[in-house]
Amino acid sequence: MITGLDHYKEKWNIASDTSIKPGLDAIKQALQELGNPHENHQFIHIAGTNGKGSTAAFIAAILMQHGKSVGNFFSPAIEDVHDQIQIDREPATEADFEAAFEQLSKVQTPLTDFELLTAAAFLIFYRRKPDFIIIEAGMGGRFDSTNVIDPLISVIPSISLEHTNFLGSTIAEITWHKAGIIKKGKPLAIGKLPEEAEKVICTTAEKMSSEILKSKDLFEGELKMKGQHQKANADLALLVAENILENQFKEHLGILGLSEATLAFRFEEVYPDVIFDGAHNEASVDALVETVRKIYPDREIHIVMGLLKDKDHGAILRKLETISDHFTFLKFENERALPAQILFSKSSSKIKTILNDCDILPVSSKNEVTIVTGSLYLLAILRKRNYSMFEHYRPD
Structure with missing residues (x-):
């Protein structure tokens, strides 16, 4: 699409x-x-x-x-x-x-x-x-x-x-x-x-x-x-x-x-402590995990994610679970989207939930950094629907 x-x-x-x-x-x-x-x-x-x-x-x-x-x-x-x-x-x-x-x-x-x-x-x-x-x-x-x-x-x-x-x-x-x-x-x-x-x-x-x-x-x-x-x-x-x-x-x-040089969705801080990163395969998730550990070594991490069906979701989850115990899985509009329920069932995270609505970005009020990742199509939807939240924020 x-x-x-x-x-x-x-x-x-x-x-x-x-x-x-x-x-x-x-x-x-x-x-x-x-x-x-x-x-x-x-x-x-x-x-x-x-x-x-x-x-x-x-x-x-x-x-x-x-x-x-x-x-x-x-x-x-x-x-x-x-x-x-x-x-x-x-x-x-x-x-x-x-x-x-x-x-x-x-x-x-x-x-x-x-x-x-x-x-x-x-x-x-x-x-x-x-x-x-x-x-x-x-x-x-x-x-x-x-x-x-x-x-x-x-x-x-x-x-x-x-x-x-x-x-x-x-x-x-x-x-x-x-x-x-x-x-x-x-x-x-x-x-x-x-x-x-x-x-x-x-x-x-x-x-x-x-x-x-x-x-x-x-x-x-x-x-x-x-x-x-x-x-x-x-x-x-x-x-x-x-x-x-x-x-x-x-x-x-x-x-x-x-x-x-800049490019959207490449470890992009769109709001304080909210990062959009389009890591959607094992190699890019490895890079994301390494970057999170380097930049936020002492912060709790909340992963918000959705993937397409052709990705190795099991391997991606295992890698992301090395940096976070808190996951939100999003349902999003794309004929190739992997059902959020599958990610939920395969996740071994201590805190996990499914959200069917992309109109509100699930950002915690706790001392967490929210990493939104997975499908670039999902990130595009979230950017468009939450634009008013991001439009005036410019990171230093």
């Missing part, structure tokens, strides 16, 4: 499939009907399990500090479909979407919702013409609808088990999908990957004559996005920006960009 997409589909009488259908034939045919708006741009393509959005935000911030205009295609939405497509970190406007969907209404090729949004992104970028465009793959990479571009550089921040029903049950199988974004003769920048993943990456890169660039421990400053994993993403972004800017790159502008 892509929040806000139906408004434009209904207005322009466009039918698209809500299911996930990996493959490039439909999107290629639709883009050809549109005059191939995805060609002749300076793209950066990012795939991977965790860190895609943060790395994209870091790269954009560095490029903007160098005076470049930057397009971003994020997934999923924070509030609605407009913020998935951004120019200089500002959401695409209704006018941008109206112009794109007027063109899309003439396309004859049937598309899925995500393919439709991908095509809209290319049309908006074609119209707005940013200097660089950073594209985040939706799922996998090889057969993701974003994989029709010819990027300056491909980027893979991390790889771990995810979407096993689509991508395979082993690291090697999942890496094969991610490695599909590697393009012939174009460099690939990677973060710290499992040995099994790096073997697949190296084999693919060799076949594609692609140079592998490995991030180094370069950034020494403070980040607004908290956690050791964000420093790794910042290091990778610095490497990417230096590669594509070449002799235009200025280290002090790179450092400034990284230090100012």
